[in-house]
Amino acid sequence: MKSVAEILRSKSSAHVYFVSPDDSVLDAVKLMAEKGIGALVVLSNGRLAGIVSERDYARKVALLERSAFAAKVSEIMTADVITVGPRDTTSHCMQLMTDRHLRHLPVLAEGELIGLLSIGDLVKQTIADQASLIEQLEQYIRG
Structure with a gap:
C-alpha cells in the first residue's frame, strides 16, 4: 500500500493552486476553470484556512442566486x-473520502501544506496497484 508521500511524488504536477x-x-472559479481543477486550498498568511470547490460554488452561490462578483x-x-499526512496510506485516504463524501484532501507535514490529493489521484494509484498485483499473480501461476 502506497503512502501519501509516494503518491505526491508520482503526480505529474506537484503545484498546489490557492486563493486567499x-x-x-x-x-476562484476563474482559476479553477483556467487550471482545469475542481478545488483550491485557501491560505491565510501561508497557513491552511480552508478549501473551496466547484461544489461550494454550485451550492452556496449559484443555487442561492448570490453574486460571484461580490461574494x-x-x-x-x-x-x-x-x-x-505524508505517512498516511491510500486506503486511509480512500476511507476518509468515502465516509466524509470528499473529493480533495490537503496534505500537511508539521502543519505546512505540502500537497493536495484528489479522488482521481487515489483511483489512479489504486488501479496501478491492482494491475501490479494481477501481473504478480499471473507470474506466480505460470511459475
Whole structure:
C-alpha cells in the first residue's frame, strides 16, 4: 500500500493552486476553470484556512442566486478541513473520502501544506496497484 508521500511524488504536477479568504468567488472559479481543477486550498498568511470547490460554488452561490462578483471565498469555503499526512496510506485516504463524501484532501507535514490529493489521484494509484498485483499473480501461476 502506497503512502501519501509516494503518491505526491508520482503526480505529474506537484503545484498546489490557492486563493486567499478575501479573494472573490469569481476569481476562484476563474482559476479553477483556467487550471482545469475542481478545488483550491485557501491560505491565510501561508497557513491552511480552508478549501473551496466547484461544489461550494454550485451550492452556496449559484443555487442561492448570490453574486460571484461580490461574494468572498471566506463566505463559501469549507473551513473545517480534513487533512492527511505524508505517512498516511491510500486506503486511509480512500476511507476518509468515502465516509466524509470528499473529493480533495490537503496534505500537511508539521502543519505546512505540502500537497493536495484528489479522488482521481487515489483511483489512479489504486488501479496501478491492482494491475501490479494481477501481473504478480499471473507470474506466480505460470511459475
